[in-house]
Amino acid sequence: MANKPSIPKGTRDFGPEEMAKRNYIFDTIKSVYALYGFQQIETPSMETLSTLMGKYGEEGDKLLFKVLNSGDYLKKVTDDELKDRNVLKLQTKLCEKGLRYDLTVPFARYVVMHRDELQLPFKRYQIQPVWRADRPQKGRYREFYQCDADVVGSDSLLNEVELMQIVDTVYTKFGVRVLIKINNRKILTGIAEVIGEAEKIVDITVAIDKLDKIGLDGVNAELREDGISEEAIEKLQPIIKLEGTNDEKLATISEVLGSSEIGLKGVEEIKFILDTLKTVGLKNEIQLDLTLARGLNYYTGAIFEVKAIDTPMGSINGGGRYDNLTGIFGMPGLSGVGISFGADRIYDVLNALDLYPKETISATQVLFINFGEKETAYCLPIVAKAREAGIRAEVFPDSTKMKKQMNYANAKHIPFVALAGENEMNEGKITLKNMESGEQKLVTAEELISIIK
Numbered sequence: 001m002a003n004k005p006s007i008p009k010g011t012r013d014f015g016p017e018e019m020a021k022r023n024y025i026f027d028t029i030k031s032v033y034a035l036y037g038f039q040q041i042e043t044p045s046m047e048t049l050s051t052l053m054g055k056y057g058e059e060g061d062k063l064l065f066k067v068l069n070s071g072d073y074l075k076k077v078t079d080d081e082l083k084d085r086n087v088l089k090l091q092t093k094l095c096e097k098g099l100r101y102d103l104t105v106p107f108a109r110y111v112v113m114h115r116d117e118l119q120l121p122f123k124r125y126q127i128q129p130v131w132r133a134d135r136p137q138k139g140r141y142r143e144f145y146q147c148d149a150d151v152v153g154s155d156s157l158l159n160e161v162e163l164m165q166i167v168d169t170v171y172t173k174f175g176v177r178v179l180i181k182i183n184n185r186k187i188l189t190g191i192a193e194v195i196g197e198a199e200k201i202v203d204i205t206v207a208i209d210k211l212d213k214i215g216l217d218g219v220n221a222e223l224r225e226d227g228i229s230e231e232a233i234e235k236l237q238p239i240i241k242l243e244g245t246n247d248e249k250l251a252t253i254s255e256v257l258g259s260s261e262i263g264l265k266g267v268e269e270i271k272f273i274l275d276t277l278k279t280v281g282l283k284n285e286i287q288l289d290l291t292l293a294r295g296l297n298y299y300t301g302a303i304f305e306v307k308a309i310d311t312p313m314g315s316i317n318g319g320g321r322y323d324n325l326t327g328i329f330g331m332p333g334l335s336g337v338g339i340s341f342g343a344d345r346i347y348d349v350l351n352a353l354d355l356y357p358k359e360t361i362s363a364t365q366v367l368f369i370n371f372g373e374k375e376t377a378y379c380l381p382i383v384a385k386a387r388e389a390g391i392r393a394e395v396f397p398d399s400t401k402m403k404k405q406m407n408y409a410n411a412k413h414i415p416f417v418a419l420a421g422e423n424e425m426n427e428g429k430i431t432l433k434n435m436e437s438g439e440q441k442l443v444t445a446e447e448l449i450s451i452i453k
Contacts, residue, residue, distance in 0.1 A: 010142030120153030150338030190263015
């Protein structure tokens with residue numbers, strides 16, 4: 001017996017129903033991006049390793065999928081090098097390309113390569129798969145999609161405002177209630193300054209970012225392990241436990257950061273974003289969270305994170321402001337701000353809350369039952385009219401038992417079935433059955449189209 005085929009660990013097949021749901025997510029996000037003037041680009045699945053290596057740190061380099069050179073890939077390798085089995089050295093000779101690890105580095109490469117063609121500010125979105133040679137586990141895959149949007153070439157905080165509106169609009173369309181959390185890297189830097197631990201900014205923020213997971217005592221213990229003084233930890237307590245409205249938090253933190261120029265700059269930026277969003281009105285809550293510290297080494301200004309309210313799930317959205325996207329490719333000083341939707345987590349949230357519209361799961365709207373050649377010939381012009389009217393229609397291809405054809409309609413969640421036998425043909429009509437209610441009507445082709453639409 002032949003071996004049963006399989007797919008690589010950490011990858012997945014998506015069946016028709018799953019693809020319908022995923023496309024609903026992607027199409028919704030795309031439609032909102034377009035509303036705000038973002039244009040779609042795509043970059044190759046493969047990039048040169050010189051583009052990818054060194055951009056994600058030593059650990060990231062290990063997680064890059066390398067692609068063997070085509071043809072005689074051993075021609076540049078000596079026998080001695082093969083015997084030495086120095087994997088890193090061999091990789092540089094065997095592989096010149098790799099699968100992209102994220103969409104950010106390819107986007108930076110794209111901006112530098114096409115800088116003379118781009119109209120700044122450049123608003124781009126990109127929805128494509130990425131690959132990581134990580135250990136597969138629940139919720140973590142080797143191949144997954146990212147849905148990024150970025151604005152580069154503009155320092156204006158109106159970009160941050162629009163990105164928050166995009167987040168709010170997307171989740172409102174999905175019917176998912178979310179909490180949008182916002183903070184600023186400059187505020188975090190200011191906090192580290194005023195407690196006298198400026199050089200420990202990364203340790204401090206990594207620790208307080210875990211507040212939800214390990215609690216206040218756990219955070220304080222980690223701060224002590226990182227060598228933060230007891231005096232500094234004491235000064236941090238009211239900041240970590242800060243409560244109240246966004247305005248009340250801003251007023252308090254402004255007093256705390258009175259001696260920090262960069263900290264006050266961060267407060268000013270957050271205040272502008274929050275005050276401007278009040279004028280446009282969000283349907284979901286936006287909350288200043290001073291313990292939010294995502295990707296601190298990468299972001300330089302506002303940072304955001306989004307969590308679903310009605311189902312336990314990690315972050316389903318994130319992003320922030322960065323000052324030097326293209327510096328890694330020798331084009332410094334280009335500021336940008338971006339967000340990324342976690343498509344796989346959104347998929348799980350919509351499943352958990354049963355929020356997929358029925359029409360997204362049912363591709364076909366009406367199935368025409370096949371009673372034989374004569375009946376099918378009668379139905380085909382009606383099917384053509386339905387399709388011209390934009391109705392997704394199919395004819396069962398085989399003249400088989402009625403039960404089998406009805407089971408097919410049920411399995412595919414097809415909401416209507418059309419039947420034409422001797423009586424219908426004599427009257428020039430067709431019987432339309434609503435599969436949910438069981439109601440049947442004798443209708444003309446025009447009435448069939450009207451009812452289904």
